[in-house]
Amino acid sequence: MEVLPVEDRLTGRSIAKASRRAALLDAAAQLFAERGYNGVSIEDLGSAAGVSGPAVYRHFSGKPAVLSALLTGVSEDLLDGSLAVVAASTDPEAALKDLIRFQVDFALSKANVIRVQDRDLSSLQREDEQLVRSLQRRYLEVWVDTLAELSPDAERVRLRRKAHAVFGLINSTPHTTHGGRAVPDLAGLRGLLEDMAWAAVRI
């Protein structure tokens, strides 16, 4: 008979393991953002997390699994976050403003992962790619639903394009913030992006 691992015990080892896994994902976000998925070796990944080479296989089944964990994670965070934002807002206009703020926060605080998401999505295995695309689609629909409440007459196709364009606007700084250095006037940038996004979305 097998021992069912129904409940994971919080032993010292499991904590260490979790934090190592997190370190690997952090390293992956940074390295993939800089050099692209195919430009990073498992050895690079391991040593950036303070461990060398094949130890990565104690945490992930392979290189694709690392990318998959990274991208499904960010997609879920975006979707869940946006649902929470919309649920907390009363009127659609406030909801849209909060969605913008949320996306700006996300883009500025997780620039690396944002970058990887639209750079290396195609490197995922078919199944994972579909999952991530589905999560992204649902996130997009949260925006489109909110936009539709504000412009009931607009076609959804148009609203979808609008949302895409706003994402491009907001996500632009990760592309330009080279290497992940700190941004001087972060608050100013945040405000500028919010204002521009608001102006663009209200046309």
Place this chain on the structure above:
Amino acid sequence: MEVLPVEDRLTGRSIAKASRRAALLDAAAQLFAERGYNGVSIEDLGSAAGVSGPAVYRHFSGKPAVLSALLTGVSEDLLDGSLAVVAASTDPEAALKDLIRFQVDFALSKANVIRVQDRDLSSLQREDEQLVRSLQRRYLEVWVDTLAELSPDAERVRLRRKAHAVFGLINSTPHTTHGGRAVPDLAGLRGLLEDMAWAAVRI
């Protein structure tokens, strides 16, 4: 004594060579956009241009040279085009509108190259990367100069960020137009992007 190849004769072969080179660059734009520079092999590249493998070396010194030709080409086209646009306009407001139209045209007609440019810039060799970055910087400055004429009091840092964000907005569709399929309502998309860009830039 060497024969100086001062003037290239327009022989049948040289024409064939030029068109093969163009085919290779087209293939590179498409494949790099889809799979990323490191996800495409020389063999892939060649066969997509109707030639197999090492024949590529008759046209480029190596794989990096292909990427370099692609990216310096697009950067130069953008810079030259923007200079022409500004030179043709009289007042700054018209210039800005034309710059937007120009960038939208470019993003919609050369989506692949746009994608490669901000995806695989870091795969260039140091020297070429500096060249491309320099061209991009000069292109950005064309925008910033125009913006500065319209808002003489604004800091250039802020205007630079603004321009970046507008690029992100306009270049968003290449990211979303998966696989390079034709866009249904191209004119509508063009108009939408222009309107949104104009609204965003005028905050």
Place this chain on the structure above:
DNA sequence: AATTTAGGTTAGTGGCTATTAACCGTGGTG
């Protein structure tokens, strides 16, 4: 305290791929 399990390590190993070698037909040139 004995034993098992898990996360690490350092050596392979095999496949892919950029680049080079060696060779070949032909358009352009004299």
Place this chain on the structure above:
DNA sequence: CACCACGGTTAATAGCCACTAACCTAAATT
């Protein structure tokens, strides 16, 4: 019409890299 430069071909070559094997130590479990 003889020659040759050139764009192509297929067959090495060499290096990188994902992944596996074999082994080792120490935390958990008993």
